[in-house]
Amino acid sequence: MLEYLEKFKALSDETRLRIVHLLIEKNTPLCVCEFTDALEVSQYNVSRHLKILKHAKLIEENKEGRWVYFGLPKTEDAFTELIIEAIRRIPKSILSKDLEEIDKRLAIRTNGKCLTGVKKEHLLSTHPVKDKITKEFKK
Amino acid sequence: MLEYLEKFKALSDETRLRIVHLLIEKNTPLCVCEFTDALEVSQYNVSRHLKILKHAKLIEENKEGRWVYFGLPKTEDAFTELIIEAIRRIPKSILSKDLEEIDKRLAIRTNGKCLTGVKKEHLLSTHPVKDKITKEFKK
DNA sequence: TACATAGTTGCACAATTACGCATATAATAT
DNA sequence: ATATTATATGCGTAATTGTGCAACTATGTA
Known part of the structure; x- marks a missing residue:
């Protein structure tokens, strides 16, 4: 029960x-x-x-x-x-x-997996963290 | 929600x-x-x-x-x-x-409906309340 | 009218649960 | 090793919820 x-x-x-x-x-x-x-x-x-x-x-x-x-x-x-x-x-x-x-x-997942250091406020363009993510993504 | x-x-x-x-x-x-x-x-x-x-x-x-x-x-x-x-x-x-x-x-329902005064402990035989119910049931 | 029975509800208290904060653990990167 | 990031958790507190008791309403019966 x-x-x-x-x-x-x-x-x-x-x-x-x-x-x-x-x-x-x-x-x-x-x-x-x-x-x-x-x-x-x-x-x-x-x-x-x-x-x-x-x-x-x-x-x-x-x-x-x-x-x-x-x-x-x-x-x-x-x-x-x-x-x-x-x-x-x-x-x-x-x-x-x-x-x-x-x-x-x-x-913003990469290969279907979550990335590091991603916060919602970072999804804006020209943000350092997003840039980092973008870099990761291009690997 | x-x-x-x-x-x-x-x-x-x-x-x-x-x-x-x-x-x-x-x-x-x-x-x-x-x-x-x-x-x-x-x-x-x-x-x-x-x-x-x-x-x-x-x-x-x-x-x-x-x-x-x-x-x-x-x-x-x-x-x-x-x-x-x-x-x-x-x-x-x-x-x-x-x-x-x-x-x-x-x-112990009568005509599919609940009866009055029924408590579980009253379901024993020769109990005054059950007798009353039985009487009701025969009506 | 008085009484008995079925059901509802306000109140106080106890138990449970959600939350914020700080901190701890675990995995990875430098 | 040290720093960083992702996740987990102990503690104290506030909010919610369940319960017992007592009083109440409502319906039917003598």
Whole structure:
């Protein structure tokens, strides 16, 4: 019973629901800093919320070097599958801002992976960090 | 967003999840005193939890004289339908006690409706209240 | 009218949970 | 080694939520 209750509890927080919604819409694992920028939530809180979702087995963790990617679980039971399908029915318009922001972050990935030192405010042109990223990208 | 969040919050409490589970399994509206007996939760708390579920539009209220019946909503959106389907996937064995208890209560309904003055401890034979019920039943 | 039963609700308190801050850990680059 | 970046976490606090108790409304019955 706790197993099911825990999933509902995990989804009964706005930030966590937005996290899962992002994963469903983008259908690709995202790293902590990408969530942080897209949701405009502090890094330590994103991290904490991800931990709760992971414990509820609503997301899976995948370490890649310095980054930790979180995505939907690969093996889902019927219960979890239906919950995810339900979340997919939430109108995109309600969370369009999150989708816009994550798209900005995903646009600067290199080889499908997150880059270092990228903050939203750095996405402006002629910014030193963006220049660095651009350089990385050209490699 | 709040609309969806509210449904998850409503389901993130054990008593409330058990209430909805009962309604799904029995597929018929139940009254407050029936929930009270089946779940062994105080009547005022059952009432409060039902109010929360009703506000989240996960259940519907129906007054019949002195009794208030609560059942699954008639018109459900896709989101709610999928959530309910998910709950239906929770193994019956986990909540078999609730199902046993509600069956005892449902067994003494008259014309499909709840009777007055029935408490679980009164279901024993030769009890004055049960005798009264039995009399009622024969009418 | 008086009474009994079904259900609701205000209040105080306890438990839970989310957050900000500071700091710690882990991996990589210089 | 040292610095930098990504992520995690302990602590204190504020907000939220669940509960017991008692009082209340509402409906039906003697």
